[in-house]
Amino acid sequence: MDVIKVSHLSLRMRRNQIPIINSATRHPLPTEHLYMNLSRLSLSSIVVSALVTLSACGGGGSSYVSGNGTETAAASFATKVSAAYTSLAASSGLTSAALADLFNANYLDMAFNKTSVLAVFKANSDALATTPELSLFPLAQVTNPVITFCDGNNVCTLNATLVNSDADTTSVDFSTKVIIVSGVVYFYGDQSSTPSI
Amino acid sequence: MSKQFNLRHTALAVSVLGSLIAVGTVQTAAAADKAKTKAAGTYVTGDFHNHTTCSDGSLSMKKLIDKSVKTFGLDWFVQADHGGSSARNCTVTEDPFEPVAPALGLTNSATGPYPPATFPSGGQPASTVKGPNQTWVSTLPDGIAGVKGDGPTTGSKPMWRWQEIQEFQYKVTEDESRARQKPIWMGVEQNAPGHEHVSTTVLQGQKPWPQSGVMGNATLQAQYEYCFDRNDSDTSRGAENQWDCSVTASANGNALIDPTAKKIKGANGTTGDNATDKGHLKSLEGILWMKEKAPTTSYYIPAHLERAGAYNPTANAGFNIEHLRNFNNAAPNIAFGFESMPGHGASDNRGEYRPTAVGAGTYGGTGIYAGRIGGVWDALLGEGRNWWFFASSDYHNRGQFGPDQRETSQDFFPGEYQKDYVMVRKGTNNLTAEGIIDGLRSGNSFASSGDLIDRLAFVACAANPAIPAAAFKALLEKAASNAVAKNAEVRIDGCATMGEKLVVAPGADVVVAIAVRDPEGKNYSPYSFPNPSLKQIGITQPLDQPVLDHIDVIGGNVTGFVSPTDTAKYAGLEGSAAASNSSAGIKKVFNSTNWKAAADGVRVMSYRIAAVKLSQYVRLRGTNLPAATPFETDVNGNPLNDYELIPYDPAITQTIPGKVVCADAACPAHMRTINGVKYSSLDVAAWADLWFYSNPVFIEVTNSVKVAGAK
Numbered sequence: 001m002d003v004i005k006v007s008h009l010s011l012r013m014r015r016n017q018i019p020i021i022n023s024a025t026r027h028p029l030p031t032e033h034l035y036m037n038l039s040r041l042s043l044s045s046i047v048v049s050a051l052v053t054l055s056a057c058g059g060g061g062s063s064y065v066s067g068n069g070t071e072t073a074a075a076s077f078a079t080k081v082s083a084a085y086t087s088l089a090a091s092s093g094l095t096s097a098a099l100a101d102l103f104n105a106n107y108l109d110m111a112f113n114k115t116s117v118l119a120v121f122k123a124n125s126d127a128l129a130t131t132p133e134l135s136l137f138p139l140a141q142v143t144n145p146v147i148t149f150c151d152g153n154n155v156c157t158l159n160a161t162l163v164n165s166d167a168d169t170t171s172v173d174f175s176t177k178v179i180i181v182s183g184v185v186y187f188y189g190d191q192s193s194t195p196s197i
Numbered sequence: 198m199s200k201q202f203n204l205r206h207t208a209l210a211v212s213v214l215g216s217l218i219a220v221g222t223v224q225t226a227a228a229a230d231k232a233k234t235k236a237a238g239t240y241v242t243g244d245f246h247n248h249t250t251c252s253d254g255s256l257s258m259k260k261l262i263d264k265s266v267k268t269f270g271l272d273w274f275v276q277a278d279h280g281g282s283s284a285r286n287c288t289v290t291e292d293p294f295e296p297v298a299p300a301l302g303l304t305n306s307a308t309g310p311y312p313p314a315t316f317p318s319g320g321q322p323a324s325t326v327k328g329p330n331q332t333w334v335s336t337l338p339d340g341i342a343g344v345k346g347d348g349p350t351t352g353s354k355p356m357w358r359w360q361e362i363q364e365f366q367y368k369v370t371e372d373e374s375r376a377r378q379k380p381i382w383m384g385v386e387q388n389a390p391g392h393e394h395v396s397t398t399v400l401q402g403q404k405p406w407p408q409s410g411v412m413g414n415a416t417l418q419a420q421y422e423y424c425f426d427r428n429d430s431d432t433s434r435g436a437e438n439q440w441d442c443s444v445t446a447s448a449n450g451n452a453l454i455d456p457t458a459k460k461i462k463g464a465n466g467t468t469g470d471n472a473t474d475k476g477h478l479k480s481l482e483g484i485l486w487m488k489e490k491a492p493t494t495s496y497y498i499p500a501h502l503e504r505a506g507a508y509n510p511t512a513n514a515g516f517n518i519e520h521l522r523n524f525n526n527a528a529p530n531i532a533f534g535f536e537s538m539p540g541h542g543a544s545d546n547r548g549e550y551r552p553t554a555v556g557a558g559t560y561g562g563t564g565i566y567a568g569r570i571g572g573v574w575d576a577l578l579g580e581g582r583n584w585w586f587f588a589s590s591d592y593h594n595r596g597q598f599g600p601d602q603r604e605t606s607q608d609f610f611p612g613e614y615q616k617d618y619v620m621v622r623k624g625t626n627n628l629t630a631e632g633i634i635d636g637l638r639s640g641n642s643f644a645s646s647g648d649l650i651d652r653l654a655f656v657a658c659a660a661n662p663a664i665p666a667a668a669f670k671a672l673l674e675k676a677a678s679n680a681v682a683k684n685a686e687v688r689i690d691g692c693a694t695m696g697e698k699l700v701v702a703p704g705a706d707v708v709v710a711i712a713v714r715d716p717e718g719k720n721y722s723p724y725s726f727p728n729p730s731l732k733q734i735g736i737t738q739p740l741d742q743p744v745l746d747h748i749d750v751i752g753g754n755v756t757g758f759v760s761p762t763d764t765a766k767y768a769g770l771e772g773s774a775a776a777s778n779s780s781a782g783i784k785k786v787f788n789s790t791n792w793k794a795a796a797d798g799v800r801v802m803s804y805r806i807a808a809v810k811l812s813q814y815v816r817l818r819g820t821n822l823p824a825a826t827p828f829e830t831d832v833n834g835n836p837l838n839d840y841e842l843i844p845y846d847p848a849i850t851q852t853i854p855g856k857v858v859c860a861d862a863a864c865p866a867h868m869r870t871i872n873g874v875k876y877s878s879l880d881v882a883a884w885a886d887l888w889f890y891s892n893p894v895f896i897e898v899t900n901s902v903k904v905a906g907a908k
Binding site for chain 1: 235660662663667668669672673675689699706
């Protein structure tokens with residue numbers, strides 16, 4: 001049995017059950033409405049319904065379990081991250097909305113919060129205007145994303161592979177914390193306020 | 198006492214140089230190349246400073262080359278005897294050529310039958326009527342008539358080096374190079390006017406492997422020797438060559454050229470052709486000549502530059518920092534570094550650095566100019582100069598041993614003990630001499646003794662905060678590890694390696710990633726008994742299987758070029774403000790507690806420099822000796838003067854005890870021995886005390902000082 005949290009409630013969820021979200025309020029429905037017997041549904045319909053729920057209706061406050069749409073969400077996030085990383089090679093990418101949109105408002109990773117991350121890129125953009133030889137940021141593509149171990153705040157673990165192919169291919173598996181809000185995945189960081197590396 | 202360089206002399210030197218600085222071109226700064234623009238390459242090992250009987254060595258060219266590139270496996274080799282003249286014919290090879298396989302304890306033929314188990318210390322005696330100790334006069338078909346230029350008309354007339362190079366030595370190097378399929382070419386260890394020695398090459402015209410076809414020539418190298426070597430007093434203009442040593446960009450309009458010899462005669466001195474600072478001026482003219490004749494295929498690298506003491510304007514002694522600056526200003530693509538890790542590593546006076554040397558000795562085998570953190574090298578790097586660190590073997594002989602014996606009480610063969618590892622981008626042209634010189638000039642190189650490490654990947658990268666920090670760290674460490682596995686460099690946009698600079702906005706974080714390989718197996722030490730220095734602190738480690746103990750990341754700020762008119766900052770002795778960088782220090786220490794160790798000896802590590810605000814550089818050094826190893830390292834891990842371990846014995850009579858007893862039963866008999874007690878000394882002391890030095894990676898912060906002298 002998987003134990004997950006929904007909002008402030010700790011529930012036991014049987015296999016093949018997913019939480020149903022009230023699309024109007026973006027809050028979970030009362031507990032008695034939460035479950036439906038998924039055994040009656042095909043796997044594809046489960047995924048579809050989950051995705052519709054996550055993408056169209058939002059999912060704030062709900063929880064996610066690997067396999068319940070997180071694959072697609074993770075893949076979508078990886079694509080978005082890779083595109084944003086690639087865009088960092090140009091000045092416009094350094095201050096793009098797409099870049100900012102990778103990070104949750106509460107992002108914190110080794111003392112960098114969202115504001116300070118974006119400030120670094122803004123500083124680079126400014127510097128690039130006067131210093132054409134400014135070094136690029138090392139970039140990478142994110143592949144093989146898998147989201148697991150979501151907690152009650154929808155903070156999950158993203159396992160993926162970073163790949164740099166500038167000249168020689170370097171790939172490394174990594175994991176980091178992400179948060180899913182309204183079906184959208186954002187970097188959440190290790191929530192460490194002190195440099196550790 | 199070494200001669201001191203006073204302010205009057207400083208002022209003189211600077212005034213002499215005023216016009217020279219104008220003709221010099223400061224190297225254009227450029228950020229680290231984009232990864233895709235860098236052809237793949239590998240680090241290759243070599244040596245550019247060594248001797249044969251064509252100067253004061255003991256071997257033939259062929260045997261020295263054989264030892265260097267075959268026995269000890271170097272990938273490239275530059276044969277570079279002193280300038281001047283020599284009576285001996287180094288192109289005649291030993292007979293038998295390889296009397297025995299290298300092994301410990303072979304009989305020295307001085308006391309045994311002939312043919313010997315090994316040649317004696319001085320090489321094959323000329324009395325055998327064989328080998329390279331025979332004279333030119335006795336071996337040339339036309340005898341003394343074949344020896345050109347000024348000199349006696351009877352007897353054993355020495356041959357000027359220009360003729361040796363041009364007519365005899367070059368052919369041997371090219372033949373050896375092509376036969377062995379390795380780049381081997383001619384250089385000269387110049388007796389630099391005004392100074393001691395400089396390792397030089399003028400490659401133009403030489404056609405070592407992989408070139409083929411019509412033989413090349415070393416005419417320009419020979420001409421350089423005629424024109425600018427302090428010991429070449431020939432005035433014949435190279436006989437039929439009729440050379441003219443004038444320089445188009447001469448700092449003095451060639452006014453000092455002698456009308457007969459067509460070269461500047463004399464050097465530093467006080468009378469006759471010699472005048473105060475004249476030698477240094479002549480040396481600078483030589484660099485300008487190289488720049489004119491072979492701007493991309495020459496180098497000028499001061500050798501064992503602390504050995505002769507401080508600069509002396511009225512004699513030919515050492516180098517102060519202002520002279521290095523002058524050289525670099527005159528031609529930054531030619532004068533781009535120094536041999537601060539000298540040869541003669543097994544000498545009783547390690548490196549042959551006596552107390553009269555600057556620094557009064559070597560420090561872990563390295564001169565004080567690079568060995569002292571915050572010293573001359575850091576001062577030059579603190580200007581943002583391209584000024585790189587090199588090692589050499591300076592092979593002459595093995596002291597009391599023969600060339601085929603494994604013990605030595607004087608020199609190590611090229612490749613045997615210390616060597617330069619240079620990045621060569623092979624591209625489609627494979628390994629070439631030109632590519633190796635490009636690699637030397639690039640600063641993408643490191644030097645190591647005793648095979649302490651044999652591979653290194655070292656980069657500084659702009660931290661990308663959009664990538665989670667742990668993942669970013671892992672990516673760079675993996676890239677470094679991959680590079681070491683391929684004996685290559687990290688090629689990632691936004692990462693700069695040795696000799697390059699990273700350009701970042703103020704406040705950016707920089708991640709330094711390092712991977713080294715501490716090679717498995719044995720090095721070339723013939724000794725397998727425990728390292729006596731480490732034995733002091735309870736570590737039992739065979740001398741032939743050293744283990745990297747730690748790596749220091751050394752950093753300092755870049756504050757910009759110093760103008761030659763700013764005398765106080767430009768010129769001065771070691772330890773002066775002009776020769777110091779007070780911001781330099783050990784920024785991080787890595788050892789077994791904080792690096793990742795792989796089974797194949799690869800060690801991977803990284804650290805983050807947070808929020809950089811000032812332009813700076815980082816460089817590495819490492820050793821097999823922990824900090825506070827008695828008589829070897831201080832509490833901060835800095836190498837101590839090597840005379841701490843084995844005190845200077847002015848008479849070389851072995852009457853002064855050493856500090857570390859060599860007590861193992863296998864400790865060889867040639868150690869300094871007092872009252873029956875053997876002390877770690879000579880080659881054992883060298884094998885016990887191993888270091889590597891990397892060249893720096895510069896980090897330029899956009900609103901800080903420009904790092905102008907780094908690629």
